[in-house]
Amino acid sequence: MKVLYLEDENLLGRIVKESLESRECEIDWFTNGHAAKPALESADKYDIAVLDVQLPGEDGFTIGQRLREKFPNLPILYLTARVQAKDVLTGFEAGGNDYVRKPFSMEELLVRMRNLVQMRKGGTASPAPDQPGDAPATAPGKSSSETYEFGQFIFDYPNLRLHFRPPGSEGLTHQLSHREAELLRLFVKLKGQSVIQRKRILLDLWHDDGFFNSRNLDVYVRKLRSMLEADPRVRIITLRGVGYRFVVE
Template identity: 40%
Template structure:
């Protein structure tokens, strides 16, 4: 049996904290529950969890302050904020200080669990050491580079590299649009969809030196990488 993923949950509402803890434990997560930010910082340092779920409004130390402090120690641990705040500036602040996702109260446990699993999958993807061949290109996923045979190296952005990785892994098959939006962007809304279209266009340009490679739009379904 796989070792359970350890989650640090910082939530100062006792009833909600225990509901979340029990729900996650039924999904084989190990949950460390704290009721204030100072305690959560201590538990983080002692237990080294693999994911953080932080309420924003907490006594002694709020979730944003806690996340800032933890980001100075660990740049990669996934962080989800829980909050009753709904103003755009609060959401922007959460992402700016290093949050990976933001869930507004009230929320369903199923939504929280889906977001946790998506973040863990993204984190595992980032740890892969795979170097893949695509036509005349060599794609180094860890270094986020494309090297054309007998030519120079093109640097990819983090999102371009993630998207190309999934396209290659599903080569000659349709990559479901909604699935990849939820996996990489966290939501399949209109604006994220437009953002993904832009990244697809950029990848087409960066792969254009090899005429055998095409990224096709499959209307109503997604994209298909052909090589």
């Protein structure tokens, strides 16, 4: 893994850098956003960004949000001593894919990093392109090469894109994060099912149904709703305490 790492505590930074390098990672370590500016501008060369939250100058959340806007597929992991749920939610809303609480073990950090990188590789693999003139017609609501049509949307799962295509308009394209795409694909596949259990979503996507992942799910549902509200016929309905329904009228 090639890792962009921001941590202002010199002792901790050195320990993490040396430990990860001993595990066949390549680490570019910076102590603040200003020093990391050239690396941040070309962060697509990294497999993952690991950001301490409490940095001098720009904090990790601000830097992470900027990275997410410029490099939507880059996995971002926050390191934080904050334990309040609102702080964790802030991190996810600022583009984070995961977080590790300080103090942490190197084993936990490495496992979480590898998981995010593996998910990114699995989520962005594109199918072989069709030859010109050979593209098959796709009926509404069906899938071809993991492309789904519902309402006025075309969901290109392999390329993490959601296209809104109303009649007579050029529409709009949203670039999704890997987790947003995974969640939307689950909803689409279970379209019309009376209940999509919340627990099932958490176990399928996070492999854990704990409190913080549950709050993370709330954030991603809100993000998807904001994209889907362009077509009122497409709705994610919350069934309190149970789960969701994905409805296309």
